[in-house]
Amino acid sequence: MEDKSIFIIEHAIKLFANKGFSATSVQEIANECGISKGAFYLHFKSKDALLLEIFYYYSRKIQLKTDEIEAEDLQPRQKFIQKLSVTFEEIITHREFIIMQIREQAIPFNHDIEEFLRHMRFNSYHFYKKNLIDIYGDRINEFVWEVTLILQGIFKTYIDLIIIENVKFDIKRLCEEMLKRADYIVEGFKHNNDQPVITHELMSEIIPDDFYSRQLELMKHTLEEKQAAAPKEIQDTIAVLLEELIRTEPRTAVIKGMLTNLEEEDGFQQIVGQIRSYFHV
CATH class of the missing domain: 1.10.357 (Tetracycline Repressor; domain 2)
Known part of the structure; x- marks a missing residue:
C-alpha cells in the first residue's frame, strides 16, 4: 500500500475514533490529511x-x-x-x-x-x-x-x-x-x-470445503479484470502472480514479491490485502 493511502488511513481512524464513523465526512477526512476531496477519491472510492x-x-x-x-x-x-x-x-x-x-x-x-x-x-x-x-x-x-x-x-x-x-x-x-x-x-x-x-x-x-477454493477463484477473476486495463509492467506482474496462484503448491516468496509490486498501484490495495490474508504473506 502506498504511503499516501496509509497516511489517509491513519488520520481517518483517529477521526472515526473521536467523532464516530457516521458523523465523519469525507471532506473532514480530506481536511485532516491536508488534501482535496478529489484527492481522497483517487485513493478510496468511498468512505x-x-x-x-x-x-x-x-x-x-x-x-x-x-x-x-x-x-x-x-x-x-x-x-x-x-x-x-x-x-x-x-x-x-x-x-x-x-x-x-x-x-x-x-x-x-x-x-x-x-x-x-x-x-x-x-x-x-x-x-x-x-x-x-x-x-x-x-x-x-x-x-x-x-x-x-x-x-x-x-x-x-x-x-x-x-x-x-x-x-x-x-x-x-x-x-x-x-x-x-x-x-x-x-x-x-x-x-x-x-x-x-x-x-x-x-x-x-x-466452514464449507470449497470456501477457500471459491475465494481463490474470485481473487483470480479480479486480477484478470484488472490486468486488461493495467500498464504493461503491471500486466506482467499480474501474469506471474496468476501463474503462481494456479500451482498445486504456490511459492509464497514469489507471491509476496509480486504483491509488493502491486500494492503501490492505485486500485490494487483491496485485492492485495485479500491475497495476503489468504496465503498469510
Whole structure:
C-alpha cells in the first residue's frame, strides 16, 4: 500500500475514533490529511471502501508481526504466547476505534465487508487450531476444534474486559495463563476420555470445503479484470502472480514479491490485502 493511502488511513481512524464513523465526512477526512476531496477519491472510492481498507491494513499489521514470530527459533508454546500478545496489543492500541464501532454499530452492511469478516473469522479458527496442534501434537486431533473454540471464547472474554471495562492486564502473563487453561482442557479430555461436542464434522458444516477454493477463484477473476486495463509492467506482474496462484503448491516468496509490486498501484490495495490474508504473506 502506498504511503499516501496509509497516511489517509491513519488520520481517518483517529477521526472515526473521536467523532464516530457516521458523523465523519469525507471532506473532514480530506481536511485532516491536508488534501482535496478529489484527492481522497483517487485513493478510496468511498468512505465505506476506506473502512474496508482500514480492516485490511490492521489485519495485515497483525499478520506481519505474527509471521515474524513464526520465523523465530522458538518452541511452539512460546511462539503462540507471543502471537497472542501481539494481537492483544494491537487491539488495545485501537481501543477507541473499536469502541466507536460497538457504540455506533458502524460497520456498513455490504458484501465486501461481510466477506472480509467471514474470511477473518475462519482464519482465526484455523490460527488457533494450527498453533494448538503445533503445541500438543496430533494426540489432540480428535478434540482440537473444541479446545480451539473454548480458547477463542476465553480470548473474547478478556477482550471485552479490556475494551468495554478498560481493565489493564499484564499482557504477557495473560497469554501465559490462557495457554495454561488450554493445558487443563487438553488434560481433561485425555484423562476422562471425553467426547467433543465441537467435532470435525460440525466445523466442516460451518466452514464449507470449497470456501477457500471459491475465494481463490474470485481473487483470480479480479486480477484478470484488472490486468486488461493495467500498464504493461503491471500486466506482467499480474501474469506471474496468476501463474503462481494456479500451482498445486504456490511459492509464497514469489507471491509476496509480486504483491509488493502491486500494492503501490492505485486500485490494487483491496485485492492485495485479500491475497495476503489468504496465503498469510
